[in-house]
Amino acid sequence: MGLNDEVGRRLKALRARRGLxxxxxxxxxxxxxxxLSELEGGSRNPTLETLYALTTALGTPLSAVLDDPPADVRGGGGGVSGTAVTAVLLERYEDAQAATDVFRVTIAGGATQDSAAHVPHTTESLMVLSGTAVVGLPEAPQTAGPGAHAHWRADAPHRYAAPHGDAHGILFVRYPR
Structure with a gap:
């Protein structure tokens, strides 16, 4: 089963469980x-922005519709892409307080991606591995280079950019219960 089929199956199941x-x-x-019909049927390629819009409306983390983390992501393949960001799910951790998705991300050099607000109280943290990332709330952007990190509210519209070439990092998205 391919990514489109798996995402579609999971979206449809989540929608049905919520009675929508x-x-x-x-x-x-x-x-x-x-x-949405094409996504659920597996005939449309999902974008990161579309999946976030749907999972936010469903009140669930993005990882709920993605494939399980790959056994080996060193090659950087797979994942889901948006306007500027490609994300590969590495890990999903859940406890009584929150669900946390961990992604290996690439922000394309010279591109900007605006992300809609996620579910209330969601936060994001990016540890930059290489390049320079400008991320966070548009009115208070944070710049982080190799070895640095940024942390912002993700329950408000936020942005990702890499003004000087590709930026690579590890993104933590925490969804409190």
Missing amino acids: SLSELARRSGVGKGT
């Missing part, structure tokens, strides 16, 4: 009903 119609999830997420 295709139309209602489309309305809540701002994703077109036709797009």
Whole structure:
């Protein structure tokens, strides 16, 4: 089963568990009903922005619709891409307080990606491995280079950019219960 099929199967199951119609999830997420139908059917390639819109509307972490973390991600393959960010799920950790998704990310040089707000009280932290990343709230961007990190609220619109070439890092997305 490919990424599109797996994402579609998981989206459909989450929607059904919450008792939402295709139309209602489309309305809540701002994703077109036709797009959602194609995603659930596995015939459309999901973007990072679309998956975040859907999982936010479902009140669930992004990892709930992604494949399980690969056994070996050193090659950097796979993952899901947005306008500027490619993310490969490395780990999902859950306890009584929160669910945390850990991603290996690449922010494309010269590109900017605006991310919609996630579920309330979600936070993100990025540890930069190489390059320079400008991330966080648009009104208070944070710049981090190799070995540095940034931390911001992700329950508000936020941004990712790499102004001087590709930036690579580890992104932690924490969704409190």
